[in-house]
Amino acid sequence: MSDERAQRYSFIPGPVAFTVSGGQGVYLHTSTGRQILDAAGGAIVANIGHGRPEMVEVCANSVKGMGYVAPLWPTENRLRLLDRILDRWLPSVFTRCFFVSGGSESIDTAMRIARQYQVAKGRTQRCRIAGRSTSYHGATIATLSVANHDRRRRPFGPMLSDHPKIDPLSADQALKDLEAADPATIAAVILEPVIGSSGAGLISEPDYWPKIRKFCTEHDILLIADEVMTAYGRTGSLMGTDDLGVVPDLIAGGKGLGGGYAAIGAVVAQQFVVDPIAAAGDNIMFFTFSGLEASVAIADKVLQILEDEELVERSRTMGEKLRARLETEFRQHPNVADIRGRGLMQGLELVKDRESGTTFNGRLAPLIIREALNRDCWIYPCGSAGVPDGLLFGPAFVVSESEIDQMVSIVAASLDAAVFNLDGEQ
Numbered sequence: 203m204s205d206e207r208a209q210r211y212s213f214i215p216g217p218v219a220f221t222v223s224g225g226q227g228v229y230l231h232t233s234t235g236r237q238i239l240d241a242a243g244g245a246i247v248a249n250i251g252h253g254r255p256e257m258v259e260v261c262a263n264s265v266k267g268m269g270y271v272a273p274l275w276p277t278e279n280r281l282r283l284l285d286r287i288l289d290r291w292l293p294s295v296f297t298r299c300f301f302v303s304g305g306s307e308s309i310d311t312a313m314r315i316a317r318q319y320q321v322a323k324g325r326t327q328r329c330r331i332a333g334r335s336t337s338y339h340g341a342t343i344a345t346l347s348v349a350n351h352d353r354r355r356r357p358f359g360p361m362l363s364d365h366p367k368i369d370p371l372s373a374d375q376a377l378k379d380l381e382a383a384d385p386a387t388i389a390a391v392i393l394e395p396v397i398g399s400s401g402a403g404l405i406s407e408p409d410y411w412p413k414i415r416k417f418c419t420e421h422d423i424l425l426i427a428d429e430v431m432t433a434y435g436r437t438g439s440l441m442g443t444d445d446l447g448v449v450p451d452l453i454a455g456g457k458g459l460g461g462g463y464a465a466i467g468a469v470v471a472q473q474f475v476v477d478p479i480a481a482a483g484d485n486i487m488f489f490t491f492s493g494l495e496a497s498v499a500i501a502d503k504v505l506q507i508l509e510d511e512e513l514v515e516r517s518r519t520m521g522e523k524l525r526a527r528l529e530t531e532f533r534q535h536p537n538v539a540d541i542r543g544r545g546l547m548q549g550l551e552l553v554k555d556r557e558s559g560t561t562f563n564g565r566l567a568p569l570i571i572r573e574a575l576n577r578d579c580w581i582y583p584c585g586s587a588g589v590p591d592g593l594l595f596g597p598a599f600v601v602s603e604s605e606i607d608q609m610v611s612i613v614a615a616s617l618d619a620a621v622f623n624l625d626g627e628q
């Protein structure tokens with residue numbers, strides 16, 4: 203493919219690194235014959251690996267004899283996926299499942315369900331969703347509003363609605379923040395089990411989720427888990443919330459549900475959440491492409507592969523190996539402030555100087571990405587006000603130990619090269 207043609211792909215004109223022509227396992231292949239080690243599963247999405255031959259038949263069969271079916275009606279493919287999610291992947295208190303086409307739609311739907319729940323119970327003043335001061339929940343105006351990824355929010359400030367922000371790490375501070383925001387105005391609290399793109403794998407203190415859970419129950423505020431990055435095995439458990447000692451009221455997922463082969467997400471809810479909405483004669487608005495035949499058939503196959511090949515367990519064991527390798531490489535590194543995460547979602551928080559805590563203010567992560575791509579490795583950049591520079595490792599669960607070794611070595615070399623360049627600028 204000509205370089206000129208590829209450059210047109212970037213909507214806002216800018217360099218395009220390469221054109222991808224295929225993939226296998228944890229590698230992406232480019233049209234010029236490079237093999238890019240995908241240390242981030244794209245955007246922490248690919249879990250069963252690239253280029254799985256089984257997906258071809260599933261895709262073809264899903265559209266055989268079937269066109270578009272409005273999301274109003276069940277189909278065999280929709281029911282099979284719904285049964286699998288509710289019966290095998292979630293605690294039994296989750297009885298309802300609503301399909302969408304991705305993570306932002308999934309969060310937006312969960313927000314609307316929370317609002318409809320409160321309105322159905324006569325609490326029309328409850329129109330705010332409390333999010334954390336370090337968080338990302340999606341790219342739409344509503345999901346940007348409840349999150350606090352400052353760089354991604356910046357141009358849209360006046361368009362965003364006002365939702366309370368709570369401390370991301372300390373439960374006691376978060377509870378104070380919620381009290382100060384007036385619980386009587388709050389419909390739901392939304393939290394990521396492991397904070398992804400804004401926090402590079404940040405995990406709150408152990409009592410955080412249990413204390414917020416208790417507060418929500420006492421005030422009949424719904425607890426939404428944003429599991430767009432963490433669900434379906436990424437953290438080494440079926441769901442990221444399985445490790446937290448609490449059960450949320452709604453879980454919003456996306457990314458790994460389709461494994462990168464389908465644009466799909468799902469919101470699951472406990473029965474008590476939907477009962478008042480049903481009693482009020484209300485319904486949940488769907489998106490036109492919610493539960494598209496190919497999407498649900500592919501997602502069902504992705505989950506089946508994760509089950510048959512015991513890949514969630516593998517995410518846990520390979521995650522431990524990745525973590526051990528990161529500890530060896532970076533624990534004493536002057537530019538690494540922290541190593542954290544769960545399963546195959548492991549992050550590095552990067553600084554200018556570990557002793558003083560000074561940072562490169564968002565300039566380091568993008569430079570590392572460039573250096574790593576020059577060395578044929580893709581790693582996910584993170585960063586917002588709370589954590590200005592970070593990286594996330596999130597390879598497919600089929601990753602091998604030698605591939606882990608290779609990706610960590612490349613990132614280490616890229617970090618040093620990037621810091622050298624930034625130091626030279628000063």
Ligand SMILES: Cc1ncc(COP(=O)(O)O)c(C=O)c1O
Binds near residue numbers: 305306338339428456
């Ligand atoms: C935690 C979290 N929530 C929501 C989203 C939005 O998902 P999508 O990009 O599929 O709309 C993302 C995407 O990165 C995410 O990491």
